[in-house]
Each structure stands twice: as structure tokens, then as C-alpha cells.
Amino acid sequence: MEKEQERFIHNIDHGADSTYHQRIDKDSTHETIGYRQPLCQKLRENRRFRAKFTYSIVQCFSYMLLGWMKAQIGPSFADILRIADASLEQGGIIRTVYYVGVVLGCLACAVLFLRIPTPLLSAAIFAVASVDIAAIPWCSNFTAMTITHFIQGWCFGIYDTITFAEAVRIWKNHSKSYMQVVAFGFSLASVLSPLASAPFLTEKKYQSMPSSNFTQQDISNMSYETNSSVHTQLTLEHDQIWVEIEPETSNFYIAYTITASLTSIACVLLFTVWILYRDQFRIEYTNETKTTEADESVKEQSHDQLENKPMLTPKRKVLNLIMMSVLFGVYTSVDYTFTDYLTLYCVRQLYWSTQDGAFLTSIVFVASVTSRFSAIFLVRVLRLDIYMGILLCILIGSLIGMVFIAHTMWSPGMWVCCAFIGVATGPIPGALVSWTNESFVPVTGKVSSALLVSAFIGATINPPILSHLFSEAAVWFTYLFTIESILTFLIFIFAFILSRSSKSS
Numbered sequence: 001m002e003k004e005q006e007r008f009i010h011n012i013d014h015g016a017d018s019t020y021h022q023r024i025d026k027d028s029t030h031e032t033i034g035y036r037q038p039l040c041q042k043l044r045e046n047r048r049f050r051a052k053f054t055y056s057i058v059q060c061f062s063y064m065l066l067g068w069m070k071a072q073i074g075p076s077f078a079d080i081l082r083i084a085d086a087s088l089e090q091g092g093i094i095r096t097v098y099y100v101g102v103v104l105g106c107l108a109c110a111v112l113f114l115r116i117p118t119p120l121l122s123a124a125i126f127a128v129a130s131v132d133i134a135a136i137p138w139c140s141n142f143t144a145m146t147i148t149h150f151i152q153g154w155c156f157g158i159y160d161t162i163t164f165a166e167a168v169r170i171w172k173n174h175s176k177s178y179m180q181v182v183a184f185g186f187s188l189a190s191v192l193s194p195l196a197s198a199p200f201l202t203e204k205k206y207q208s209m210p211s212s213n214f215t216q217q218d219i220s221n222m223s224y225e226t227n228s229s230v231h232t233q234l235t236l237e238h239d240q241i242w243v244e245i246e247p248e249t250s251n252f253y254i255a256y257t258i259t260a261s262l263t264s265i266a267c268v269l270l271f272t273v274w275i276l277y278r279d280q281f282r283i284e285y286t287n288e289t290k291t292t293e294a295d296e297s298v299k300e301q302s303h304d305q306l307e308n309k310p311m312l313t314p315k316r317k318v319l320n321l322i323m324m325s326v327l328f329g330v331y332t333s334v335d336y337t338f339t340d341y342l343t344l345y346c347v348r349q350l351y352w353s354t355q356d357g358a359f360l361t362s363i364v365f366v367a368s369v370t371s372r373f374s375a376i377f378l379v380r381v382l383r384l385d386i387y388m389g390i391l392l393c394i395l396i397g398s399l400i401g402m403v404f405i406a407h408t409m410w411s412p413g414m415w416v417c418c419a420f421i422g423v424a425t426g427p428i429p430g431a432l433v434s435w436t437n438e439s440f441v442p443v444t445g446k447v448s449s450a451l452l453v454s455a456f457i458g459a460t461i462n463p464p465i466l467s468h469l470f471s472e473a474a475v476w477f478t479y480l481f482t483i484e485s486i487l488t489f490l491i492f493i494f495a496f497i498l499s500r501s502s503k504s505s
Contacts, residue, residue, distance in 0.1 A: 051277035052170050055119060056178065058273050060185050062122060062266040063163045066156055067186035069133065069259060071193040071365060073098075074339040075358035078347065079201055079252045083137065084145040092467025095340060097146050098153040099460035103453055105157020109165075110449045117278070118162055123270035126263045129155040134260035137253035157456065164433075164448050180376045183430050187372050190339075190365035197255040198358040320440035321450060323495055328432060328451050329458030331488045334395075334481050335425045336459035339364055341466060341477060342418070349406055349474035350414065360418055367422025375427035384435040385496050388428060392489045395424035399482040406475045429455075439499040 042049050073080075073095075081091045112121055132151045139145040163182060171178045342364065343357030352360075378387060398420040405413045433451065441447055462484075469476035 047277075051273075054277070055273050056170065058119075058266075058269045059122075059163060059166065060182055062126065062159065062270060063182050064185040064189035065126075065259075065262055065266055066159060066163075067189035068193040068262065069129075069152065069156065070336075071190035071339065071361065072197050072255065072259060074341065074361050075194045075197055075201060075343045075354065076252065076255065077340060077344055078354055080136070080145065083140055083252070084142045085140070086142050086145070088467050088471045089464075090142060092464040092470075094146050094149050095337075095463030095467075096460050098149040099336075099456050099463070101150040101153025102157035102160070102456040103460060105154040105159075106161045106449055106452045106456065107157075108154070109158045109161035110446065112158070113162065113165060117274060118166055119270050119274035122159060122162060123267050123274065125155045125158050126267035126270065130260045130263040130267060133256055133263060137256045157452070161449055161452055164452070179430060179433075180372065180379075183426075184369065184372045184376070187365055187369040187426060191362050191369055193259075194358040194362040194365070196258060198355050200251040200253075200255040201354050201358060317441045320436075320498075321447060323491075323498070324432070324436045324440055325450055325454035327488065327491045327495060329454040330484060330491060331428065331432070331458070332455040333458035333462040334484045334488065335429070336456075337462040337466060338421065338425075338481060340463070341470070344470070345474055345477040346414070348470070349477070350409060350411060352411075360415065363415060364418050364422040364425075367419045368426035371423040371426035372430070375430070379427075379431065379434070384431050384438060385499065388431050388435065388492065389496070391424045391428055391431075392485070392492060394420055396482070396485045396489060398424065399478060399485050402478040403475075403482060406478050435499075440495075 077091065080086075080094070081088070084090075084094075086094070129152060132148050132155070136145070136148050136152075139148055164179070167179050167182065339361050342361050343354060346352040346357035346360060347354060375387075398417045401413065401417040401420075405411075405417065433448075436447075436451065462480075466477065466480055469480060
């Protein structure tokens with residue numbers, strides 16, 4: 001009798017379930033079954049999944065090109081200054097304007113993201129970028145060179161924000177692995193870009209002359225030219241004067257033509273994806289969708305409750321976001337600027353050729369690729385805060401090593417230190433985003449935009465400071481980055497203590 005009553009009550013409760021809950025159970029079942037399906041079968045039978053998968057592949061390729069474009073700037077920086085007839089301080093202005101464009105691009109993406117289908121917006125961005133990049137080698141005017149770099153930075157900022165936001169929107173709980181794959185592709189392209197550009201860069205040559213051949217007035221005049229222009233460099237060493245020889249020809253434009261061609265391919269691929277699956281994108285990536293960012297926020301809060309994450313007040317979330325934004329900004333002032341000036345530092349301080357500096361830049365990115373690939377597995381077994389603490393210690397130790405190398409002129413040590421810097425800087429950005437989401441504030445589209453804006457503000461401030469110090473002495477390259485890395489570590493320690501106190505409370 002009791003069993004019959006229980007069965008009767010169960011039937012009543014089951015019948016009273018809302019259609020919403022029945023639909024959720026059905027979707028969950030289908031999702032589980034779909035997840036267990038072989039990839040080929042799922043691509044063949046599920047059009048929605050096929051659209052997501054195809055778009056993600058094209059997005060990975062497109063994001064790789066951001067790494068390609070960014071890594072090309074450092075080795076080609078001396079050629080850019082030579083073409084525009086710009087001094088080092090003016091070069092700092094070019095880099096600053098570039099990062100201003102990135103910041104404005106991040107802000108523009110926050111406005112355009114829900115108003116234009118992202119594949120179509122991405123295709124338009126790469127169309128603009130391809131034309132802009134092709135024009136850079138022909139900008140003999142300083143103002144024109146600055147404008148082209150602003151446009152390039154603006155395109156970079158928009159697509160960088162799109163990539164992170166789309167990773168979360170498309171793959172949701174599986175986005176963590178996808179973001180690591182995207183970051184890995186970015187680093188891989190960063191390795192290949194300097195290698196592809198090096199054969200076309202202008203090689204700097206120096207001629208040694210006895211100092212007795214020059215009067216003191218000649219040396220003073222040439223020293224003045226050294227501080228005001230990149231065309232002439234003079235160095236006194238063991239009663240010898242090393243004078244830079246003006247290059248006769250340059251194939252610099254070929255490197256940027258290759259990049260422009262690749263960005264054009266990305267534009268065509270993104271537009272093709274939009275044409276093939278525009279019905280899916282109209283549903284999921286425009287204002288026609290019924291899922292708003294507020295709904296996503298509610299889902300994230302429910303997910304936090306299931307994982308026993310601490311529920312924070314809005315005021316505490318804002319404070320946490322400000323703190324992590326400052327940490328992001330200070331760190332990226334090191335990460336984003338280091339490779340931009342590395343080749344120039346090697347030429348000025350160590351008297352290397354431009355090609356050697358480009359290869360050293362590639363070593364940094366090779367180490368970064370290796371480190372990011374290993375991070376895919378390490379983040380599963382190590383706590384994010386401990387992992388980042390180890391990486392920051394490696395970064396500080398390597399930069400201190402570069403300070404000693406700058407005074408001893410021991411070139412082999414430069415290769416070792418730069419390799420360790422690549423190992424340290426590779427996983428940190430992705431780990432910072434994951435740590436922010438895990439311990440401080442859920443990472444939504446607006447939070448991601450705020451983090452990226454603060455990151456590129458830090459990258460915007462650093463070039464003019466470094467260029468000014470560089471004109472005084474090239475060794476300031478190592479001093480400034482060492483100071484900024486130590487400051488990053490101090491902010492990290494404060495954030496670590498705050499996260500521990502939040503979890504304990």
C-alpha cells in the first residue's frame with residue numbers, strides 16, 4: 001500500500017513538472033549523447049556543431065595572424081624608423097599610438113560585438129588590416145607611419161577582444177582548453193614571423209676605425225647624431241670607433257607583403273564561414289538571440305554555487321576587478337614591450353646584427369610556445385596562483401641576469417636568459433584570466449574588455465618611457481623591465497593574500 005502511494009505521488013510530481021524542466025533534461029541528455037559521439041559523425045549530423053567547429057578553426061588561424069603581426073614589429077622596428085626617418089623618441093610615439101589604437105579597438109568591440117555578426121565583423125577587420133599592413137613599408141612620412149600603426153593596433157584590439165569573448169560564448173564550459181589552443185597558435189605564429197621576416201630586413205654593418213683618425217670635435221658631432229637618429233651609431237671601445245654603415249638596398253617591403261597576403265586569406269575564410277552558416281550566426285551572435293549577457297551572468301552565479309565558490313558583493317567584485325586590471329596592466333607593460341625593443345637593444349648594446357636580434361626574438365617565442373603547450377596540462381595539476389608565482393620568479397631572475405650580461409657583454413648568456421623569459425611570459429596571460437574568473441570576479445564580456453583595456457594601457461605607457469631612457473643608454477632596457485617585473489610580483493603577492501582571505505572567509 002505504501003509503495004502504491006509513493007508511486008502515485010511520484011506520478012503527480014512528475015506530471016506537475018514544467019515544460020522548461022522537461023526541456024532542460026532533454027537537452028542535457030542530447031548534449032551528453034552528442035558529447036560521446038565520434039567527431040566525424042557529430043560534424044556530419046549536427047549542423048550547429050559543424051558551424052561552431054568550422055568557425056573555431058578559422059578563428060584559431062586568424063588569431064595566429066595577430067601573433068604574426070605583433071612579432072613582426074620588434075625585428076622590423078629599426079627598418080620602420082629608418083624608412084620614416086624617425087628618431088628613437090619618435091619611434092616611442094609610434095609604439096604608443098599603436099597601443100592607443102589597441103585600447104580604442106577593445107572599447108569599440110564592446111559596442112560592436114552584439115550589433116554585427118562576429119564573423120562578418122572579423123572579416124571586415126582583416127580586410128582593413130591587410131590594406132594597412134601593405135602600406136607600412138611605403139610610409140616615408142612620420143605622420144603616415146604613425147597613422148598606419150594606429151589602424152593596425154585598432155584592428156588588433158577589436159579582434160583580440162572578439163576572440164576571448166567568442167571562446168566563452170561558443171564553448172562555454174569547454175572554453176578553457178580552447179583558449180589554451182588559441183594562445184598556443186598565437187605563440188607559434190610569433191615564432192615563425194621573425195624567422196620569415198629576417199631575410200628581408202636591412203642588415204646593419206659596422207666599420208672599425210682607429211680613434212686617432214678623428215678629432216674630438218668629430219667624435220662629439222657623431223655622438224650627437226647617435227642620440228638623435230638611428231642612421232648613425234658610434235661606439236668607443238679599446239681606442240677603436242665603430243661607425244654604422246648606411247645600407248644600400250632593402251627588401252623590407254617583402255616581409256610586410258607576406259603578412260598582408262595572410263591577413264587577406266583570413267578575411268576570405270571568415271567571410272566564407274559567414275556565408276555558409278549565416279543562419280546559425282544570426283540566431284546566436286546578434287540581438288535576435290534570447291540569451292543576453294545578464295542571463296549568462298545568472299548562469300555563472302549558479303555554477304559558482306555548485307562549485308562552492310565564495311559569493312562576493314558587487315562592491316567587492318569591482319575592487320577585485322580594479323586590482324586584477326592593475327596587475328594585468330603592469331605585467332603587459334613588460335610582456336608586450338620586451339620583444340618590440342629586443343632586437344634594437346641587441347644592436348645598440350651588444351652590437352649584434354639585425355638578423356641575430358630577429359633570431360633571438362624567435363627564441364623567446366619558441367620558449368613561449370613550448371611553455372604554453374605544457375601549461376595546458378600543468379594547470380590541471382597545479383594551483384594557478386602557485387604556478388604564476390613560479391613563473392614570475394623565473395621572469396625576475398632572467399631579467400636580473402640580463403642586467404649582468406649588459407655589463408659583461410657575454411652573448412651566450414643572452415640566449416639563455418631570453419629563453420627563460422619566454423618560458424615565464426607564455427602562460428601568464430591565460431593563467432591570469434583563469435585566476436581572475438576562479439578567485440576574484442566571473443569573466444564576462446565586459447570584464448574581459450576591462451582587463452584587455454587595462455593591459456594595453458600598460459603597453460601604451462611603456463614605449464615612450466623606454467624610448468626616452470634608451471636614448472640615454474641602451475642598458476636601461478634591462479633596468480626598466482627588471483623594476484616593472486618586481487612591481488608585478490608585489491601586486492601579485494597582494495592579490496594572492498586577498499584571494500586566500502576571501503576563500504577562508
